[in-house]
Amino acid sequence: MFYQYIIIGGGAGGLELAARLGRKFGRQYGRDKVLLIDKTAYHIWKPTLHEVAVGTVNPQQEGLYYSALARRNHFSFMLGNVIKLDPENKQLTLASIYSHQEQDEMIVPERVFSFERCILALGCGSNFFNTLGAEQHAYVLENVYDAQNFQVHLLNLFTKSAYSPKKVLNVNIIGGGATGVELAAELTEAYQEILQTFGSSQYFDINIHLIESAPRILAGLPEHVSAQATHALQQKGIKVSVSTRAEEIGRDFVRTNHETLDSDVVVWAAGIKASNNNALFGLPINRINQFEVNSQLQTPFEGVYAMGDCASCKWDDERYVPARAQAARQQAIYLHKLLYAHHQQQTFTEPFVYKDSGSLVSLGDNKGVGNLMGSLSGKNFFIQGLIAKWMYMSLHLMHHQAILGAPKTLLLAFARLVHRRVSGRLKLH
């Protein structure tokens, strides 16, 4: 089967690109012009995974079906896991699909697709840096299934701690980047919420320990943002250890370069690495399996592009574009422009230029912290509190607006607010 544009991966970047291209071409040429492929059936905004993990976001309500988004935005959607790419002959292969109930029953065989242009937007997973026991014993937040898996385990641990004589739950989070910090903060909120559903005889303590190997948390952000975030976490009762490296993770312990800690559960949020499968795609990759692209996001093969977390793209002489939702979004907007210009047979020489508009980190329900870059002055502004939290949420809203349009985004935001008020903040099943 042939498609002119195939986008693989419907995350923060790929879905936005599919929606933009679909709206541009689909109305005029039909939905078969642009195909989006994803290995899951529904989309969830990845920066909310820490909320899914603690149960403050329900993925069944938050998730949007790709097939419905495809219909609305005039592109096609195919469920499938890309396992092979032949960039020279412009072909890709999707793995067979097996039934969840009957593991042996193949319901869809392997499929091969040809394309004129293919955009890889596969995202990234976790980097365990060969730490002993990390892969076996630590939870990760790579996708919605990981987050749901952790949430079920967390509910079990809450219940177990409420009835055990120990009355304490030890949670260790490895990695003090945005994911680790946001998860630690959200976890304290979930803990407060769960206590409200318990009687006083079931109360238990929680020890949340955030472990970071660098000299400060949020090392990629300005120092005062790190200092403010550390202070806010400590006020919530979270222990923050910096210059501390996790060296071994066991079933009930974490051994660092300083001490051995008791542990009921560990979450690994210490770094990213793209899939090992990327090495089989016949494209140059870097040491963390990201596809190397030029300033127009193209791989060495004409018509094969990579974007978002799975792409290694130079920012300037020293730095690479960071793995962030805002970068994936900017690349989607850029590629849409580039592909449209090519379609119009115009010469397009403009390179992709990443504009850092700052970074915001959520510190729970009504708090955030971060820095914003002034677009004219280029100066860095520090913001915190409720305003920072609102600005943090605006990136999510902008993503929804790009795939749903403004009226539906507003309606959805309102419906979710009402649902939360009525049914409570925490998902308890």
Ligand SMILES: Cc1cc2nc3c(=O)[nH]c(=O)nc-3n(C[C@H](O)[C@H](O)[C@H](O)COP(=O)(O)OP(=O)(O)OC[C@H]3O[C@@H](n4cnc5c(N)ncnc54)[C@H](O)[C@@H]3O)c2cc1C
């Ligand atoms: C808990 C958490 C909090 C975060 N907070 C922030 C934040 O506050 N701000 C920020 O800017 N960034 C944040 N990030 C990072 C941000 O989520 C990523 O940078 C962004 O999602 C990258 O977008 P992407 O399109 O490259 O990949 P993703 O959004 O990861 O999407 C990749 C898609 O590819 C699909 N896929 C993967 N492999 C295959 C395959 N073989 N075949 C078919 N489909 C495939 C996946 O199912 C997925 O849908 C956070 C990340 C996490 C985990």
